[in-house]
Amino acid sequence: MKIAVLPGDGIGPEVTREAVRVIEALDLGIELSEAPVGGAAYKAKGHPLPPETLALAQASDAILFGAVGDPDCDALERHLRPEQAILGLRKALTLFANLRPARVFAGLEGASALRPEIAAAIDLVIVRELNGDVYFGEKGFRTNAAGEREGYDVMSYSTSEVERIAHIAFRTAMARRRRVCSVDKANVLETSQLWRDVVIEVAKGYPEVALEHMYVDNAAMQLVRNPGHFDVVLTGNLFGDILSDQASMCVGSIGMLASASLGERQTAYGTFGLYEPIHGSAPDIAGKGLANPMATILSAAMLLRHSLGQAAAADRIEAAVARTLADGILGRDLGGTAGTTEIGDAVLARL
Numbered sequence: 001m002k003i004a005v006l007p008g009d010g011i012g013p014e015v016t017r018e019a020v021r022v023i024e025a026l027d028l029g030i031e032l033s034e035a036p037v038g039g040a041a042y043k044a045k046g047h048p049l050p051p052e053t054l055a056l057a058q059a060s061d062a063i064l065f066g067a068v069g070d071p072d073c074d075a076l077e078r079h080l081r082p083e084q085a086i087l088g089l090r091k092a093l094t095l096f097a098n099l100r101p102a103r104v105f106a107g108l109e110g111a112s113a114l115r116p117e118i119a120a121a122i123d124l125v126i127v128r129e130l131n132g133d134v135y136f137g138e139k140g141f142r143t144n145a146a147g148e149r150e151g152y153d154v155m156s157y158s159t160s161e162v163e164r165i166a167h168i169a170f171r172t173a174m175a176r177r178r179r180v181c182s183v184d185k186a187n188v189l190e191t192s193q194l195w196r197d198v199v200i201e202v203a204k205g206y207p208e209v210a211l212e213h214m215y216v217d218n219a220a221m222q223l224v225r226n227p228g229h230f231d232v233v234l235t236g237n238l239f240g241d242i243l244s245d246q247a248s249m250c251v252g253s254i255g256m257l258a259s260a261s262l263g264e265r266q267t268a269y270g271t272f273g274l275y276e277p278i279h280g281s282a283p284d285i286a287g288k289g290l291a292n293p294m295a296t297i298l299s300a301a302m303l304l305r306h307s308l309g310q311a312a313a314a315d316r317i318e319a320a321v322a323r324t325l326a327d328g329i330l331g332r333d334l335g336g337t338a339g340t341t342e343i344g345d346a347v348l349a350r351l
Ligand code: NAD
Pocket: 011, 015, 066, 067, 068, 069, 070, 071, 083, 086, 254, 255, 276, 277, 278, 279, 280, 281, 282, 283, 284, 285, 290, 291, 292, 293, 295, 331, 333
């Protein structure tokens, strides 16, 4: 079993270190190899996703990814910016399905930005399409008829792109509470009308699953009003990006939300995938030992479950995280005082 470890920038290396300690402590005989990515790779090798890093990722059974993004790189040409590394990996490896579970751990109800009785009911998974939408359409700058400079990004989805992510959402729902809420903006966007038409067709193959459609603006509101309503939230790349950061604060902190990015490729042990916290490189707290590593530790659990067939080990990690939180060992983001390493130590002690 081979894991490519890509720590990246800012707090990426800090949170990844704790997840690696947890994986190593399980002593499963996994081979871990590290490579630079993002701004760190640009500074060392002149490119955010060097060919050696991509090759290592391709030769592995799974990727553990920290975060990319560096204010020093924000003025670079788009193709050299750190963010292109994660976008490039998702696209090059056809990781089109991004699963972002959000649930409130016992003891965290008070940390949510919502009232505790509303937060306690949260148990949802956002199924975000990751290879299309306005992220990957034609983009550029041009001069318009009035002689003014304008920027543009084309939003589109093809039928097959929507079909494959919809199947993932319905299959995910079959293993949960059998409800799918498809989020779009079909009242304005043709991309969303196509999305809605295709989701309705795919749903016919899953008669046990209750499907509803919701406009994204309403979904943002309902996520705060009554998050317990949602089971599987199926949505596109851009809306899923925004709604998942929002869901994280319903749970308590962006430092708590893990993710799996999956495609169709199978490994000897499961489905090939990339695993990362949903947060970024957090330049404001980088290097201070303040980052909450739980999202990355929980991403490692998802990695073991989905890509390496190690469900029991994943359960152990999740139980140790739950116990750490129940024991009140919380980072500053959750109103506690524990630092990154202290949280990692606490999880290790409870494995
Ligand atoms: P961010 O998620 O990095 O940070 C937003 C806020 O949340 C900050 O105040 C930060 O301190 C806090 N935060 C984030 N993770 C935390 C953690 N684990 N523990 C405690 N607090 C945490 O988002 P941003 O500030 O908008 O972006 C910073 C950089 O990260 C940008 O360059 C952006 O492009 C990049 N980014 C990368 C990814 C990724 O690698 N997948 C995801 C999001 C943003």
